[in-house]
Amino acid sequence: MKKIGVLNHKGGVGKTIITAHLLWYLAERGYRVMGIDCDTQKHLMKLISGYEFKGGDSVVMSDDSGGSIVVFFGHDKVLSDVWKNRSEDFCIIDGRPTIEVMATVMENLDLVIVPTDGRLSYESVADIKKIRDNLSPHTPLLIIRNKIDDIRPALREREKWLLAGLNGELFGVGLVQSGLIRTSEYYGMPLWKIKGYGVHRSKVPYFFEDLCDRLEEI
Numbered sequence: 001m002k003k004i005g006v007l008n009h010k011g012g013v014g015k016t017i018i019t020a021h022l023l024w025y026l027a028e029r030g031y032r033v034m035g036i037d038c039d040t041q042k043h044l045m046k047l048i049s050g051y052e053f054k055g056g057d058s059v060v061m062s063d064d065s066g067g068s069i070v071v072f073f074g075h076d077k078v079l080s081d082v083w084k085n086r087s088e089d090f091c092i093i094d095g096r097p098t099i100e101v102m103a104t105v106m107e108n109l110d111l112v113i114v115p116t117d118g119r120l121s122y123e124s125v126a127d128i129k130k131i132r133d134n135l136s137p138h139t140p141l142l143i144i145r146n147k148i149d150d151i152r153p154a155l156r157e158r159e160k161w162l163l164a165g166l167n168g169e170l171f172g173v174g175l176v177q178s179g180l181i182r183t184s185e186y187y188g189m190p191l192w193k194i195k196g197y198g199v200h201r202s203k204v205p206y207f208f209e210d211l212c213d214r215l216e217e218i
Contacts, residue, residue, distance in 0.1 A: 001034075001086060001087075001088055001089065001091055002089065002090050002091070002110050002111070002215065002218055003090075003091045003093075003109050003110050004022075004090065004091070004092045004093070004110065004111045004112070004113065004218075005092075005093045005095050005106060005109045005111075005113070006019045006092060006093065006112075006113045006114075007093075007095040007106075007112055007131050008095075008114055008115055008131070009127045009130060010124075010127065012117065013116060013117040013146055014117075014144075014146040015095065015115055016037075016039065016043045017184075018113065018144065018146075019044055019092050019093075019094040020035075020044060020047045020048055020184075020190075021190050021191070021208055022092055022208065022211065022215070023035050023092060024048075024063075024069070024189075024190045025190070025208045025209070025211075025212050026067065026089070026090055026212055026215070027062075027063040027067030027068060027069050028063055028065050028067060029065065030063075030065045030066045031067050031088075031089040031090055032067060032068045032087070032089050032090075033068070033069050033070075033089060033090045033092065034069075034071070034072070034086060034088040034090070035048065035069065035070070035071040035072070035091075035093075035094065036071070036074040036091065036092070036093040036094065037072065037073050037074055038093065038094055038095050038096040039096070042073055043094075044071055044094045045058075045059045045073065047185050047188065048069060048071050048188060049061060049188050050185070050186055050187045050188020050189065057072060057073040058070065058071065058072050058073070059071045061188075070088070074093065074094075074096075090215065093105065093109075106131075106134045106135055107134075107135075110139070110218045111140045111142065111214075111215065112131065112135060112139060112140070112141050113142045113144060114128055114131060114142070114143045114144070115144045116128075116143060116144065116145055116146060117146060120143075120145065120163070125166070128141070128143060128163070128166060128168060129166060132168065140169070140218065141166065141167060141168035141169065142171040142211075142214065143163070143168050143170050144171050145170070171211065190208075
């Protein structure tokens with residue numbers, strides 16, 4: 001099982017929407033995937049199952065391609081036993097804002113994805129450093145700038161300078177905020193399957209295709 005954490009100290013940076021789309025996309029590729037929802041509001045579980053969510057501590061969904069998704073609520077016992085007696089191909093954890101609670105899990109991750117809210121700042125880089133300090137030095141760290149369309153070359157160079165020494169990689173531009181995210185949450189389907197997603201629709205599949213290619217490589 002490949003173990004991936006989607007982590008950030010801040011809320012509202014896109015951890016859950018990115019986790020859900022990775023689960024959907026990997027299932028479409030035929031993988032059996034497991035998600036861990038560490039949000040007490042169970043947002044990931046609601047997002048994956050859409051209007052079919054009836055409560056509880058687990059959700060199971062299947063895909064026409066033969067893949068499957070199971071999502072567990074990440075209370076402390078689940079987090080401590082998450083790797084035991086499971087046979088899925090991937091486990092993706094939608095992490096809690098409190099990194100200290102996640103520390104024992106972070107030691108075992110094969111990859112960490114850190115969504116950031118827009119362009120990188122000194123504050124967001126300090127948050128990334130706190131995550132890096134709890135990881136093995138060899139654990140790959142992918143940083144996704146979320147909610148923006150593009151970065152000018154001069155800003156790209158500044159971001160590289162800010163990230164120097166963190167052993168992290170900037171991985172493209174993530175999902176742009178859209179009112180249709182709520183539609184995705186309601187129906188329990190990825191944005192690229194929603195009719196009329198608009199100008200960003202063509203970008204979304206390519207972004208997650210590249211990201212899933214990276215997950216397959218670890």
